[in-house]
Amino acid sequence: MPGISSAGKNDLKTPLFFSHVQADMQQVEALMRCQGADCQADLRAALEHILGAGGKRIRPTLGLLTGRLLGAPHERLITLAAAVELLHTATLVHDDLIDGALLRRGIQTLNAQWSPPATVLTGDFIFARAAKLAAETDHLPLMKLFAETLAVIVNGELAQLFVARGTADREEYTRRIYAKTASLIEMTTWAAAMISPVDEVVVESARLFGYNLGMAFQIMDDVLDFTGEVREVGKPVGSDLIQGLVTLPTLYYIDEHPDDPGVRMILGGQYPLDLAVIADLVQAVRTSSAIPRALEEGRAYVEKALQFLPASPQGIERQALIDLAHYIVNRKS
Numbered sequence: 001m002p003g004i005s006s007a008g009k010n011d012l013k014t015p016l017f018f019s020h021v022q023a024d025m026q027q028v029e030a031l032m033r034c035q036g037a038d039c040q041a042d043l044r045a046a047l048e049h050i051l052g053a054g055g056k057r058i059r060p061t062l063g064l065l066t067g068r069l070l071g072a073p074h075e076r077l078i079t080l081a082a083a084v085e086l087l088h089t090a091t092l093v094h095d096d097l098i099d100g101a102l103l104r105r106g107i108q109t110l111n112a113q114w115s116p117p118a119t120v121l122t123g124d125f126i127f128a129r130a131a132k133l134a135a136e137t138d139h140l141p142l143m144k145l146f147a148e149t150l151a152v153i154v155n156g157e158l159a160q161l162f163v164a165r166g167t168a169d170r171e172e173y174t175r176r177i178y179a180k181t182a183s184l185i186e187m188t189t190w191a192a193a194m195i196s197p198v199d200e201v202v203v204e205s206a207r208l209f210g211y212n213l214g215m216a217f218q219i220m221d222d223v224l225d226f227t228g229e230v231r232e233v234g235k236p237v238g239s240d241l242i243q244g245l246v247t248l249p250t251l252y253y254i255d256e257h258p259d260d261p262g263v264r265m266i267l268g269g270q271y272p273l274d275l276a277v278i279a280d281l282v283q284a285v286r287t288s289s290a291i292p293r294a295l296e297e298g299r300a301y302v303e304k305a306l307q308f309l310p311a312s313p314q315g316i317e318r319q320a321l322i323d324l325a326h327y328i329v330n331r332k333s
Contacts, residue, residue, distance in 0.1 A: 226282060
């Protein structure tokens with residue numbers, strides 16, 4: 001296999017809430033990296049390349065803050081956070097291969113440098129190590145939740161491949177973004193509560209907090225697909241539409257402009273798509289009321305999520321979770 005090129009970390013301005021878990025996050029990063037210590041040299045280099053590319057680390061931060069708020073045991077919480085981020089990382093490896101993406105966060109993806117079989121096997125290895133870490137929490141219900149969440153993600157990816165293209169259906173969109181993003185964020189807060197000394201009412205509130213944040217997160221991603229800068233988002237503007245995927249901004253646009261030529265092309269199944277027509281559609285969505293309407297819906301999910309945060313204890317973790325929730329719908333990448 002060819003070698004892996006070096007990767008630099010993405011040092012963007014860091015929101016304050018990340019600083020509250022900085023020491024814990026260093027332990028999480030170290031635990032993730034040591035998962036490749038005893039594996040084949042190329043695989044070890046691949047894992048370093050992938051983890052070295054950085055990322056926002058929203059999911060482990062969310063898990064750490066939730067667990068600390070609820071009194072979770074420190075070692076279990078670190079292990080859970082590493083398991084969650086490795087699971088997320090494995091899904092990205094496979095997603096990039098499926099999408100044919102050559103860059104992520106401005107850095108070459110693994111499949112840009114390795115063959116498809118090697119890339120798939122690397123993703124499989126990371127999935128396995130994530131499952132191993134989940135098992136090391138020694139909490140059977142959490143392990144079952146971890147496996148069920150992975151099944152939801154994979155089922156959602158298959159549905160997107162076989163069903164979603166050219167489909168403008170609100171219920172289908174909601175199911176898709178739950179499977180793609182919200183299910184893992186829901187699992188993160190849910191699992192953090194499961195390993196904490198709290199009752200089932202609090203555990204359910206933590207689940208609903210994560211579910212609503214996850215829905216908001218993916219809606220914001222779908223908005224950024226139209227409004228973000230390529231250098232920040234890391235992919236071409238309108239990449240979902242280019243693939244024939246109808247997201248929330250486009251759903252709102254279709255409501256108001258059902259006769260737009262680009263809309264008719266996508267919904268009519270006219271593939272391959274005329275990229276010039278799609279470029280016009282992307283620009284039309286960008287400048288329409290669909291963007292503020294989608295943003296409003298994302299913010300409504302955030303406000304709903306915050307209703308499930310415990311009113312007490314007041315403190316650093318609770319305020320950090322509030323700040324993180326608002327960051328999700330105000331970010332630029």
